[in-house]
Amino acid sequence: MKIIFNDGKELQIQQAQVVEGALRIKTISATQDQLREMFSDVVKTKKITVEERGQIIGEPYENYTQFEGITVYNAGILEPFLYKEGETPAERMDAAEAAVMRTQSDTQMAVAELTMVIAALTGGMGGDGNV
Numbered sequence: 001m002k003i004i005f006n007d008g009k010e011l012q013i014q015q016a017q018v019v020e021g022a023l024r025i026k027t028i029s030a031t032q033d034q035l036r037e038m039f040s041d042v043v044k045t046k047k048i049t050v051e052e053r054g055q056i057i058g059e060p061y062e063n064y065t066q067f068e069g070i071t072v073y074n075a076g077i078l079e080p081f082l083y084k085e086g087e088t089p090a091e092r093m094d095a096a097e098a099a100v101m102r103t104q105s106d107t108q109m110a111v112a113e114l115t116m117v118i119a120a121l122t123g124g125m126g127g128d129g130n131v
Helices: 032-039 089-121
Strands: 002-004 010-012 015-019 022-026 047-052 055-062 066-072 078-083
Touching: 032 066, 032 078
Parallel strands: none
Antiparallel strands: 002 010, 002 047, 015 022, 022 078, 047 055, 066 078
């Protein structure tokens, strides 16, 4: 089994799959430094096709251009992993935090508006009709 990078270069692999948003590719065909160089190239990783026995397997992996690291297993198995731009765990966490902050701000604004509406309907804050 092999992968074919966007630039036509090939790498022998044991497995390629997407797990929790990360494209993970197991190989014993290159060193960590070689893999780091290959998978850090955003032009090369723009499109990665998997081929087995001359047949294309599934759809190409596209836009997995954010190299995150290499997992090292026993027996010399290395597994570089990549994410799509903007979809790394840190980026997703930042986006979630920003969404929470927006929701909190919107909630505070809604409470303030409701307080003003209630005050207007009850004739003021004192409740006795005088503002």
